[in-house]
Amino acid sequence: MSHYSNEQLAGLIREDSVHKKVYTDPDIxxxxxxxxxxxxxxxxxxxxxxxxxxxxxxxxxxxxxxxxTRHKDSRVHVLFNRCSHKGAQVIxxxxxxxxxxxxxxxxYVFDTDGTLLHIPREEGYNGAGFGKGNPESNMQQVPRVDSxxxxxxxxxxxxxxxxxxWLSGAAVSIDNLVERSPEGRIEIxxxxxxxxxxxxxxxxxxxxxxxMHPMVVHQSSSGTAKRVFDERLKEGxxxxxxxxxxxxxxxxxxxxxxxxxxxxxxxxxxxxxxxSIHSAYSPIPGYMDALTDKYGEQKAREILxxxxxxxxxxxxxxxxxAITSIRVVKPVAVDRTVIxxxxxxxxxxxxxxxxxxxxxxxxxxxxxxxxxxxxxxAYHRLxxxxxxxxxxxxxSQHRFLxxxxxxxxxxxxxAGTSDMVFRHQFQTWKDYMASAG
Amino acid sequence: MQTGINSEQDSTPVQTGQPLNPPDxxxxxxxxxxxxxxxxxxxxxxxxxxxxxxxxxxxPATPGQPDPKNHISLIYETGLLRxxxxxxxxxxxxxxxxxxxxxxxxxxxxxxxxFDETTGECLVTSxxxxxxxxxxxxxxxxxxxxxxxxxxxxxxxxxxxxxxLLNCDAPLENILIYL
Numbered sequence: 010m011s012h013y014s015n016e017q018l019a020g021l022i023r024e025d026s027v028h029k030k031v032y033t034d035p036d037i038x039x040x041x042x043x044x045x046x047x048x049x050x051x052x053x054x055x056x057x058x059x060x061x062x063x064x065x066x067x068x069x070x071x072x073x074x075x076x077x078t079r080h081k082d083s084r085v086h087v088l089f090n091r092c093s094h095k096g097a098q099v100i101x102x103x104x105x106x107x108x109x110x111x112x113x114x115x116x117y118v119f120d121t122d123g124t125l126l127h128i129p130r131e132e133g134y135n136g137a138g139f140g141k142g143n144p145e146s147n148m149q150q151v152p153r154v155d156s157x158x159x160x161x162x163x164x165x166x167x168x169x170x171x172x173x174x175w176l177s178g179a180a181v182s183i184d185n186l187v188e189r190s191p192e193g194r195i196e197i198x199x200x201x202x203x204x205x206x207x208x209x210x211x212x213x214x215x216x217x218x219x220x221m222h223p224m225v226v227h228q229s230s231s232g233t234a235k236r237v238f239d240e241r242l243k244e245g246x247x248x249x250x251x252x253x254x255x256x257x258x259x260x261x262x263x264x265x266x267x268x269x270x271x272x273x274x275x276x277x278x279x280x281x282x283x284x285s286i287h288s289a290y291s292p293i294p295g296y297m298d299a300l301t302d303k304y305g306e307q308k309a310r311e312i313l314x315x316x317x318x319x320x321x322x323x324x325x326x327x328x329x330x331a332i333t334s335i336r337v338v339k340p341v342a343v344d345r346t347v348i349x350x351x352x353x354x355x356x357x358x359x360x361x362x363x364x365x366x367x368x369x370x371x372x373x374x375x376x377x378x379x380x381x382x383x384x385x386x387a388y389h390r391l392x393x394x395x396x397x398x399x400x401x402x403x404x405s406q407h408r409f410l411x412x413x414x415x416x417x418x419x420x421x422x423x424a425g426t427s428d429m430v431f432r433h434q435f436q437t438w439k440d441y442m443a444s445a446g
Numbered sequence: 447m448q449t450g451i452n453s454e455q456d457s458t459p460v461q462t463g464q465p466l467n468p469p470d471x472x473x474x475x476x477x478x479x480x481x482x483x484x485x486x487x488x489x490x491x492x493x494x495x496x497x498x499x500x501x502x503x504x505x506p507a508t509p510g511q512p513d514p515k516n517h518i519s520l521i522y523e524t525g526l527l528r529x530x531x532x533x534x535x536x537x538x539x540x541x542x543x544x545x546x547x548x549x550x551x552x553x554x555x556x557x558x559x560x561f562d563e564t565t566g567e568c569l570v571t572s573x574x575x576x577x578x579x580x581x582x583x584x585x586x587x588x589x590x591x592x593x594x595x596x597x598x599x600x601x602x603x604x605x606x607x608x609x610x611l612l613n614c615d616a617p618l619e620n621i622l623i624y625l
Contacts, residue, residue, distance in 0.1 A: 229540035382542035
C-alpha cells in the first residue's frame with residue numbers, strides 16, 4: 010500500500026511545474042504501474058505479428074508478461090503468460106507458432122485462447138475444484154482487448170473508455186499511417202531495436218514532443234552531417250536519404266516553434282501537422298502514382314499533406330507516419346526503460362519507402378547511431394541531476410504558460426516549443442494517479 | 447555461413463594473368479590487430495583509411511540477418527556516413543562522448559575462409575571481444591567479424607566488414623565506438 014495519499018499525489022503536479030519525485034521515487038514508479046499502466050489502454054503489438062492461427066508474440070503490458078495469440082477462429086487474444094497451475098510462464102521465447110500452449114513444467118496444455126485442454130493424469134483432480142471447464146483453470150485473458158487498424162491494445166482494467174474514444178485525436182495519426190499504404194494495409198517487418206536507457210520512462214515520452222532540444226542535443230550529428238555532405242557531394246548529385254533525415258534536426262527555433270503542438274484528452278499529443286522535420290523528403294518514385302490509383306489524386310495529396318512529426322499515444326507508444334514506424338515504451342524500473350523501435354511496411358507501396366524507414370531507424374533509433382546516444386545522455390543527466398538536493402524540488406514547465414488555445418472538447422493548440430504538452434501529460438498523470446488506492 | 451557481404455562490388459581486381467598466392471596467415475592477423483589498435487587509440491581517420499570508399503561497415507540487429515536494406519541494423523554505413531561519425535568524434539558538443547569512451551578490442555581465432563586467386567580478395571573470419579568504458583561503467587561486447595579484404599602487393603584494404611554481435615537483439619545501451 011502506498012504511503013502517498015491521493016492529495017499528496019495531486020500535490021506533486023502544479024500548473025507550471027512538477028515535483029522531481031515523479032521521476033526519481035521508486036514508490037511513485039510502482040504506483041504508476043498500478044494506476045496508469047494497469048488501467049490505460051497499452052499497445053501490445055500489431056496483428057500482422059500473429060498472421061496465422063497458432064502464431065504467438067510474447068511481450069508485456071506494463072510489467073505484466075503477456076502473450077498475443079491468433080486463435081483458430083482467427084481472433085487475436087492477449088493472455089497473461091502464466092500457467093494456471095503453479096504459475097510458470099508458459100511461453101518462454103518471444104515468438105513462434107504452436108497449435109497448443111504447453112507448460113514446460115508439468116505439461117498442462119492450453120488452447121490459444123487460454124482454455125485449459127489437457128492435464129496429465131487428470132483423474133487426480135476428481136472433485137478437487139481444478140480442471141477443464143473451470144474458467145479459473147484457464148490461462149487468463151487480460152480484461153479488455155481491442156484493436157484499431159490492426160494495432161492491438163490491452164487494458165488490465167475491466168472498466169474504462171472504449172479504445173476509439175480513448176485514442177481521440179491520436180486516431181488520425183493511425184488512420185494516416187494506414188492510408189499511406191496504397192492497399193490500406195500495414196505490416197510489421199524488418200526487426201526491432203530494444204534500446205535500454207538508464208532513465209525514467211517519462212523522459213523519453215516528453216522528449217518526443219520537446220522541440221527545444223534538437224538544435225542543441227543533435228548539433229554534433231546533424232550539424233556534422235550537413236558539413237560532411239556539403240564537402241563531399243558534388244553539384245547535381247542526388248541528395249541521399251541520410252542527409253534529408255539528419256539535416257532538419259538542426260533547423261532553427263523558428264521552424265520548430267511554427268511546427269505547432271496539439272494535445273488531446275487522455276494525454277495524447279502531436280508535434281507538427283502541416284509540416285515537420287520529415288516533410289522535405291524527396292518523393293519516392295512511383296509512390297504518388299500508387300496512392301493516386303487507389304484513392305484518386307486529391308485524396309492522395311491530402312494523405313501525404315499530413316505531416317505529423319511525433320504522435321505520443323500516452324503512455325505506451327509514439328508514432329511517425331512519414332517514417333512508418335513506432336517506438337514502444339517499456340518501463341522497467343524508476344530509472345530503467347527499454348524503448349523498442351518497430352517499422353511498418355506499407356503494403357502496395359514501393360519497397361524504397363520501407364527501405365527509407367529502415368534507414369531512418371538505423372540512423373536515429375539504434376543503440377549505436379549518432380543521434381540516440383545524445384538523447385540518452387540528456388535523460389541520464391536529468392536522472393542524476395534530479396537527485397541533487399539544492400533546495401529546488403520542482404521541475405519547470407513554464408514555457409508559453411497560459412498561451413495555449415483550448416477547444417470546447419479539451420483539445421489544446423500551442424507553439425511547437427511550448428511546454429504545453431508536458432503540462433498536459435502531467436494533468437493526465439494526475440487524473441490517473443490521484444484517483445484510486 | 448551466410449555473410450550477407452556482397453562480393454560483387456568495389457573490389458580492386460589485380461589482373462596479372464598469373465594465379466595469385468594467398469597472403470601469409472600472420473599478415474592477415476597482423477592487419478586485424480592493427481585495425482583493432484587504431485580503434486583503441488582512437489586514430490579514427492587512419493582507421494577509416496583502411497576502408498575502401500564504398501566499403502560497407504555493418505552490424506546486423508538480428509542473428510543471421512540476410513541483408514541490410516530490408517531489416518534494421520545497429521550500424522550500416524559506407525564512406526559518407528563513416529566520414530560523419532569520424533568527424534563527430536571530435537565535435538565539441540557531442541555530449542554522449544563527454545567524458546569520452548575508451549575501448550579495448552581483442553581479436554582472435556583468425557581464419558582465412560576463402561581466397562580469390564584472380565582478384566586477391568580474402569574472406570577472413572575472426573572472433574572479438576570489445577570492452578567499452580565510459581563514466582564508471584564498463585560494457586562487454588563479443589562476437590565475430592567477417593572481413594572482405596583486398597590484398598594488392600603490400601597493401602590490404604577493407605572492402606566490407608560485418609560484425610555479428612553475440613547479443614545484437616538484446617536490450618542494449620549505447621555502443622559508442624566501432625566494434
